[in-house]
Amino acid sequence: MVMTVRRAADPLGRLRRSRxxxxxxxxxxxxxxxxxxxxxxxxxxxxxxGTVARILAGKLFxxxxxxxxxxxEGIVWAGxxxxxLLAVAVGAGLAVCGMALxxxxxxxxxxxxxxxxxxxxxxxxxxxxxxxxxxxxGEYALTGSAFLGALAASLLVFFVARAAGTVTxxxxxxxxxxxxxxxxxxxxxxxxxxxxxxGSRSVxxxxxxxxxxxxxxxxxxxxxxxxxxxxxxxxxxxxRLDALAIGDETAHILGVSATRFRTQLxxxxxxxxxxxxxxxxSIGFVGLVIPHLARRLAGAAHAWSLPAAxxxxxxxLAWADLLARTALQPRELPIGIITAxxxxxxxxxxxxSLYRTT
Amino acid sequence: xxxxxGVSFSYGSRRALAEVSLQAVGGQVLGLVGPNGSGKTxxxxxxxxxxxxxxxxxxxxxxDLGRRKTRDVAREISVVVQESPGDLPLLVSDMVLLGRTxxxxxxxxxxxxxxxxxxxxxxxVGALHLTDHPFEGLSGGERQRVLIARALxxxxxxxxxxxxxxxxxxxxxxxxxxxxxxxxxxxxHTVVVVLHDLNLAATYCDRVxxxxxxxxxxxxxxxxxxxxxxxxxxxEVNVRRILLDDGFQLVFSPRGPARASSPSDPxxxxxxxx
Numbered sequence: 001m002v003m004t005v006r007r008a009a010d011p012l013g014r015l016r017r018s019r020x021x022x023x024x025x026x027x028x029x030x031x032x033x034x035x036x037x038x039x040x041x042x043x044x045x046x047x048x049x050g051t052v053a054r055i056l057a058g059k060l061f062x063x064x065x066x067x068x069x070x071x072x073e074g075i076v077w078a079g080x081x082x083x084x085l086l087a088v089a090v091g092a093g094l095a096v097c098g099m100a101l102x103x104x105x106x107x108x109x110x111x112x113x114x115x116x117x118x119x120x121x122x123x124x125x126x127x128x129x130x131x132x133x134x135x136x137x138g139e140y141a142l143t144g145s146a147f148l149g150a151l152a153a154s155l156l157v158f159f160v161a162r163a164a165g166t167v168t169x170x171x172x173x174x175x176x177x178x179x180x181x182x183x184x185x186x187x188x189x190x191x192x193x194x195x196x197x198x199g200s201r202s203v204x205x206x207x208x209x210x211x212x213x214x215x216x217x218x219x220x221x222x223x224x225x226x227x228x229x230x231x232x233x234x235x236x237x238x239x240r241l242d243a244l245a246i247g248d249e250t251a252h253i254l255g256v257s258a259t260r261f262r263t264q265l266x267x268x269x270x271x272x273x274x275x276x277x278x279x280x281x282s283i284g285f286v287g288l289v290i291p292h293l294a295r296r297l298a299g300a301a302h303a304w305s306l307p308a309a310x311x312x313x314x315x316x317l318a319w320a321d322l323l324a325r326t327a328l329q330p331r332e333l334p335i336g337i338i339t340a341x342x343x344x345x346x347x348x349x350x351x352x353s354l355y356r357t358t
Numbered sequence: 359x360x361x362x363x364g365v366s367f368s369y370g371s372r373r374a375l376a377e378v379s380l381q382a383v384g385g386q387v388l389g390l391v392g393p394n395g396s397g398k399t400x401x402x403x404x405x406x407x408x409x410x411x412x413x414x415x416x417x418x419x420x421x422d423l424g425r426r427k428t429r430d431v432a433r434e435i436s437v438v439v440q441e442s443p444g445d446l447p448l449l450v451s452d453m454v455l456l457g458r459t460x461x462x463x464x465x466x467x468x469x470x471x472x473x474x475x476x477x478x479x480x481x482x483v484g485a486l487h488l489t490d491h492p493f494e495g496l497s498g499g500e501r502q503r504v505l506i507a508r509a510l511x512x513x514x515x516x517x518x519x520x521x522x523x524x525x526x527x528x529x530x531x532x533x534x535x536x537x538x539x540x541x542x543x544x545x546x547h548t549v550v551v552v553l554h555d556l557n558l559a560a561t562y563c564d565r566v567x568x569x570x571x572x573x574x575x576x577x578x579x580x581x582x583x584x585x586x587x588x589x590x591x592x593x594e595v596n597v598r599r600i601l602l603d604d605g606f607q608l609v610f611s612p613r614g615p616a617r618a619s620s621p622s623d624p625x626x627x628x629x630x631x632x
Binding site for chain 1: 406407408427428429430431432433436437439441442443444445446447448449451452454455456457459460462473474476477480481486489490512
């Protein structure tokens with residue numbers, strides 16, 4: 001009797017699943033808070049996590065008395081916290097953009113750099129580092145010109161892919177790959193032409209990704225705002241993403257114009273990836289691996305797997321960045337090396353164990 | 359009511375439909391039949407504007423589909439076509455709930471009512487027990503039923519199906535078409551169905567449109583169109599029609615030298631040697 005009552009109340013098992021996912025998101029949020037505290041506390045000079053918590057609470061929410069010493073505040077508030085914040089935002093942004101692109105081109109190997117956006121940003125960064133391009137942006141010359149490069153690349157991909165009034169997944173994939181190759185070659189050519197070993201090293205470092213440029217300022221604010229916006233909109237578009245991932249015909253049948261929706265997605269994802277890459281360089285693997293893991297924990301439906309991916313991406317990148325700045329101190333390891341070293345074996349494991357249902 | 363008015367469509371230079379006109383009305387099942395490549399599926403796809411007619415127009419209750427939003431059309435026309443989520447491990451419940459998409463604004467979540475409607479649709483096709491399974495892992499017949507459930511969850515008054523009996527064994531072929539016919543007869547839906555099997559068309563369709571090379575070869579009541587004189591030249595086979603107590607059955611044999619066959623009751627046989 002009890003069974004039938006429960007079945008009637010929740011015939012699709014949706015309530016059960018949504019309860020489970022609510023718990024998952026709560027756990028991930030808790031983990032994220034712990035991560036932020038821990039990665040802000042840890043470093044060459046460790047600060048007691050309790051002090052970190054008090055400083056952050058005081059600064060962010062004006063709670064408690066400022067009883068901490070100025071050195072701790074300098075380390076936590078001016079030094080590490082903006083960097084941790086950037087790591088979380090970049091990780092979350094790359095994870096959700098990767099997931100959206102995988103649905104958009106119907107390919108589980110897609111990642112945020114598929115559209116050549118990172119190659120465009122790299123070209124912009126190389127121009128800035130090697131030839132002083134974008135000096136008009138003042139202290140944000142590097143970030144600004146990287147963003148312009150990202151923008152140029154995504155516009156190019158978009159116009160190539162949008163031939164004859166439709167945007168198909170295959171054309172999008174091919175256009176992204178072609179533009180990516182062309183711009184990577186251009187970056188290499190710029191490095192070759194500059195003849196500056198120092199400059200080449202800086203470009204190389206940038207290509208591998210780094211969060212070392214993080215500081216309180218407009219770029220950080222923009223990244224945080226754009227990433228939050230992207231997570232919100234993509235999550236709200238969850239069911240339409242499900243439909244698009246099945247196929248253009250299915251999307252059409254369900255009242256979603258595939259070309260129009262893909263265009264909207266493309267604009268949003270390009271903006272988010274462009275902003276993220278401009279601030280942090282090309283950090284690989286986060287946008288490829290995290291979506292798979294999120295689907296495994298939260299199910300394939302995007303309404304749940306997207307927020308899960310955002311939280312997991314943020315947590316993962318904060319820890320990866322801690323490793324980047326402490327593993328070989330005082331030298332800083334490019335974070336892209338860490339994400340790839342951790343991500344690749346993990347992906348190999350996932351490939352073996354994932355999607356074994358059929 | 360769906361009306362095609364002089365619809366033509368070409369893939370590049372290959373003409374797939376030439377000036378096709380038809381009308382599908384509520385309360386009836388309209389069957390689209392014809393040999394491979396005759397334009398059945400192309401015609402069906404123009405009826406929900408997955409393909410836009412290059413000349414002519416498709417009208418939904420008298421209004422040109424081209425003047426209506428995709429989402430508004432999706433509330434009135436539901437479609438069953440084979441398309442699978444590939445690598446994305448969506449569950450059956452996810453698939454069926456997608457049928458509610460056109461009824462929700464872009465930013466709204468599924469409400470309890472949507473769940474109830476989706477569950478009822480699954481129950482109706484006898485697939486409620488599959489709700490927690492990944493769609494990809496289902497058999498062909500189970501998939502077909504889930505896709506029909508998704509169309510039912512869409513609560514549209516027009517239902518279009520492209521070969522819904524593909525991959526189904528005999529029992530489910532009849533169950534699915536029974537269900538579809540029930541929607542037309544008892545709920546007054548307009549149903550258009552592409553069928554390969556002419557005997558299924560004979561049993562479940564009120565009216566039939568026979569296509570040949572992108573043109574209408576014949577159209578009308580099922581028992582008037584599905585006669586040996588009409589079918590034999592279009593399909594290029596020998597056709598015999600055997601009368602049964604509750605209808606008729608078509609029997610096909612290859613052309614060429616007539617096979618020796620001795621029906622037990624010659625009077626129950628109409629025979630055409632085209």
